[in-house]
Amino acid sequence: MRRLLMHSPIAVALTWISAYLFVTLFPLLLLLLHPMPVERGFWVEFSVALGFIGLALMVLQFVLTARVNRIESSYGIDILLQFHRYSSVVALVLVLVHPVMLFITKPETLQLLNFPQAPWRARLAVLGTVAFLAMVVTTIWRKPLKIAYEPWRAMHSLLALLAVGLGFGHAVGVGYYLSLFWKQVLWGGLILVALWLIVYVRLVKPWLMTKRPYVVESVMPQRGNVWSLVLRPLGHEGFTFQPGQFAWLTLDITPLSMREHPFSMSSSGDRPDQLEFGIKALGDFTSQIQTVKPGTKAYLDGPYGVFTTERYWNSAGFVLIAGGVGITPIYSMLLTAAERHDDRPFLLIYAAPSWEDVTYREALEALKATLDLTIIYVLRKAAEDWSGETGYIDRDLLARHIPIHRGSRQYFICAAPAMMAAVERALLALEVPVTNIHMEHFNLA
Amino acid sequence: MRYTIMLQLVAATTLVLVLAAAIFAWLQNRPRLEEADSPQVTILLTAKVGLSPFGLGRQSLPS
Numbered sequence: 001m002r003r004l005l006m007h008s009p010i011a012v013a014l015t016w017i018s019a020y021l022f023v024t025l026f027p028l029l030l031l032l033l034h035p036m037p038v039e040r041g042f043w044v045e046f047s048v049a050l051g052f053i054g055l056a057l058m059v060l061q062f063v064l065t066a067r068v069n070r071i072e073s074s075y076g077i078d079i080l081l082q083f084h085r086y087s088s089v090v091a092l093v094l095v096l097v098h099p100v101m102l103f104i105t106k107p108e109t110l111q112l113l114n115f116p117q118a119p120w121r122a123r124l125a126v127l128g129t130v131a132f133l134a135m136v137v138t139t140i141w142r143k144p145l146k147i148a149y150e151p152w153r154a155m156h157s158l159l160a161l162l163a164v165g166l167g168f169g170h171a172v173g174v175g176y177y178l179s180l181f182w183k184q185v186l187w188g189g190l191i192l193v194a195l196w197l198i199v200y201v202r203l204v205k206p207w208l209m210t211k212r213p214y215v216v217e218s219v220m221p222q223r224g225n226v227w228s229l230v231l232r233p234l235g236h237e238g239f240t241f242q243p244g245q246f247a248w249l250t251l252d253i254t255p256l257s258m259r260e261h262p263f264s265m266s267s268s269g270d271r272p273d274q275l276e277f278g279i280k281a282l283g284d285f286t287s288q289i290q291t292v293k294p295g296t297k298a299y300l301d302g303p304y305g306v307f308t309t310e311r312y313w314n315s316a317g318f319v320l321i322a323g324g325v326g327i328t329p330i331y332s333m334l335l336t337a338a339e340r341h342d343d344r345p346f347l348l349i350y351a352a353p354s355w356e357d358v359t360y361r362e363a364l365e366a367l368k369a370t371l372d373l374t375i376i377y378v379l380r381k382a383a384e385d386w387s388g389e390t391g392y393i394d395r396d397l398l399a400r401h402i403p404i405h406r407g408s409r410q411y412f413i414c415a416a417p418a419m420m421a422a423v424e425r426a427l428l429a430l431e432v433p434v435t436n437i438h439m440e441h442f443n444l445a
Numbered sequence: 446m447r448y449t450i451m452l453q454l455v456a457a458t459t460l461v462l463v464l465a466a467a468i469f470a471w472l473q474n475r476p477r478l479e480e481a482d483s484p485q486v487t488i489l490l491t492a493k494v495g496l497s498p499f500g501l502g503r504q505s506l507p508s
């Protein structure tokens with residue numbers, strides 16, 4: 001799969017798109033086996049079909065967000081979540097169009113909105129739609145609504161289950177298409193898959209994780225308000241990873257009541273016995289890292305991610321562009337390359353607020369002894385005697401440093417969203433092929 | 446950039462889904478054999494079913 005993706009991303013994309021269309025349309029296809037219905041008119045059938053497609057799309061979202069490794073390893077979690085966002089909005093639109101089409105073509109169905117008097121199947125539809133709407137609104141406007149990430153996540157799962165469950169209840173209640181026993185079994189099966197995925201992600205996987213605990217070996221301050229968290233596997237051998245990948249970290253608490261956060265490993269990918277993270281104190285969880293005592297238990301779910309140099313064995317070299325704490329996956333790439341005696345050229349362009357804030361500065365300089373590494377620091381605020389680059393990483397700055405044979409390198413960017421977007425635009429303007437640019441978004445929500 | 450490509454993809458697949466829904470609706474409402482206009486077919490059918498050629502369509506079938 002990975003080789004295929006490197007050689008033909010289009011082939012892989014087409015496979016996934018076909019699978020997506022098939023899964024969404026398959027239940028509808030099955031409904032065609034229904035004995036020819038009493039004629040209800042084109043618009044009624046069209047509206048019903050949109051409703052069923054909307055429901056199938058809703059079920060599919062559970063698969064997209066269940067950290068299914070195979071899908072994830074084709075695209076990366078940020079792409080997957082973005083697809084989840086877009087396709088959920090499509091599902092919502094279809095679910096909303098479904099009744100509106102009925103109301104327009106058969107105005108008498110408007111009575112179904114009269115909640116106290118409406119039959120149960122209509123009430124379920126109204127409640128399901130409200131749950132779905134609430135889910136989308138609280139997700140798109142989470143920050144303006146001032147909902148913290150953790151309660152939002154719990155609410156999101158609950159509303160998702162409610163929306164799908166009520167939607168299915170509505171379809172069974174209407175009974176027209178789902179009246180045949182085995183069709184109910186089939187749709188019921190689909191809903192059970194969705195339920196199982198939620199139970200698996202929220203209960204089974206955490207339980208499996210408790211079987212493979214880690215222990216905090218040390219917590220050390222780094223430059224730039226970043227803390228190094230070093231973990232050692234307890235009673236198992238840990239895991240190796242492709243440098244640049246990340247894992248979901250849970251500290252101390254039982255995974256059943258878990259708060260897990262994603263962090264890139266900053267250590268060498270070939271050292272399963274000692275996993276290290278560089279964590280910037282930004283919010284409530286990350287600010288607590290500095291107070292974590294050695295000996296504290298930790299749990300990891302990983303590795304995940306496609307932001308890795310490992311996939312590009314044949315690349316002539318790498319251009320790595322980091323902003324602030326975005327250095328963590330890139331530091332892991334450099335460290336692993338140094339340990340493997342990789343002889344290819346690495347160019348690191350690293351933006352930081354000031355010289356004092358350059359995380360891993362000394363360690364990076366030390367890597368130059370074993371690696372063909374050039375580092376360009378870009379400081380926002382520099383001392384008067386600073387002769388290096390200042391300001392932001394823009395097109396001119398990149399043009400000064402990246403090789404003229406643009407396509408001979410793979411480019412990795414990890415920084416704040418605005419900087420990543422600007423750097424990507426600049427690279428594209430400098431005629432770097434779009435397939436050579438890779439990005440890791442730290443900000444998922 | 447990648448998100449723009451994806452947005453176009455989602456738009457295209459949505460179009461396919463909506464088209465599929467329309468085809469589904471059409472299939473469920475396609476003109477039935479019994480409703481064919483040709484008198485010959487009607488006679489043939491009625492001969493088999495034993496109905497008057499004027500009692501067209503399923504609605505008029507005795508249940």
Ligand SMILES: Cc1cc2nc3c(=O)[nH]c(=O)nc-3n(C[C@H](O)[C@H](O)[C@H](O)COP(=O)(O)OP(=O)(O)OC[C@H]3O[C@@H](n4cnc5c(N)ncnc54)[C@H](O)[C@@H]3O)c2cc1C
Nearest residue numbers: 149260261262263264278279280283284285286328442445
């Ligand atoms: C693939 C990936 C790799 C990352 N690697 C690193 C790293 O190496 N070093 C580092 O310092 N940070 C990294 N981050 C960012 C880190 O996960 C967030 O900064 C951290 O979860 C914030 O939690 P908080 O409670 O301290 O902050 P909050 O103030 O609660 O949240 C700030 C923002 O972080 C995000 N966030 C919060 N909680 C979660 C969660 N449980 N899951 C997902 N996102 C969440 C949300 O977008 C939220 O708005 C990475 C993120 C991703 C997605």
